[in-house]
Amino acid sequence: MHARLTVTLIVALLAGLWLAPGAMAQDDAKEALRASMKERYPALVQLKKDGKIGETYLGYIELVELDYARDEKLNALVKAENQDRRALYEIIAKEHNTTPEKVAQRNAQRNFANAQDYEWLKHTDGVWRKKGA
Amino acid sequence: MKRIFVLFAAALALAGCTHHTIKVEPIEIKPIEATINVNLRIDRELDQFFDFEKPVEAAPPVAPATQDTGTNSVPEQYQR
Numbered sequence: 446m447h448a449r450l451t452v453t454l455i456v457a458l459l460a461g462l463w464l465a466p467g468a469m470a471q472d473d474a475k476e477a478l479r480a481s482m483k484e485r486y487p488a489l490v491q492l493k494k495d496g497k498i499g500e501t502y503l504g505y506i507e508l509v510e511l512d513y514a515r516d517e518k519l520n521a522l523v524k525a526e527n528q529d530r531r532a533l534y535e536i537i538a539k540e541h542n543t544t545p546e547k548v549a550q551r552n553a554q555r556n557f558a559n560a561q562d563y564e565w566l567k568h569t570d571g572v573w574r575k576k577g578a
Numbered sequence: 579m580k581r582i583f584v585l586f587a588a589a590l591a592l593a594g595c596t597h598h599t600i601k602v603e604p605i606e607i608k609p610i611e612a613t614i615n616v617n618l619r620i621d622r623e624l625d626q627f628f629d630f631e632k633p634v635e636a637a638p639p640v641a642p643a644t645q646d647t648g649t650n651s652v653p654e655q656y657q658r
Binding site: 462473479482483486520533537540541542543547548552555 | 619640
């Protein structure tokens with residue numbers, strides 16, 4: 446009985462040692478993504494207020510009008526945000542044994558629900574509509 | 579006429595002999611429950627991750643100047 450308990454504890458300890466570095470690495474990656482997205486957030490809010498970018502039903506941001514694509518700084522910001530989001534969706538999907546697309550879809554629903562009335566949202570039919578319209 | 583009636587009666591009698599089976603597919607509840615649980619967990623995780631997105635809450639109201647704060651509110655120069 447005592448021997449069985451010891452073996453169980455050793456197995457649990459080894460499993461913990463084996464799994465812990467992976468989990469810690471994921472936490473670190475998530476924290477880095479959070480810091481990066483938090484820093485970018487005020488600029489995104491301003492661009493949403495200006496009507497230049499909006500949330501899409503796929504869980505990413507896009508330029509509301511193609512004309513804005515000439516602005517390289519704006520393009521770079523959108524690209525960086527979407528890269529971070531993709532990385533985040535992959536981490537969360539791994540944690541919950543699901544797909545990044547599923548996580549992205551949940552985030553899209555969350556973003557649509559939390560959007561302000563002035564924000565442009567791209568719906569499943571591909572049309573941009575203002576939240577408050 | 580009589581022949582038609584006999585044929586009709588025979589057709590009715592044969593129709594009663596047919597066997598109809600309706601298969602009801604079992605309703606699976608477990609996968610739906612699992613999906614809801616996963617969705618809830620993902621939503622919670624996303625809310626925690628993006629908690630910096632929440633609008634800044636209004637500052638708590640400042641106590642009115644006339645409210646007795648327990649200290650002497652008379653300016654020092656007017657105090658005897």
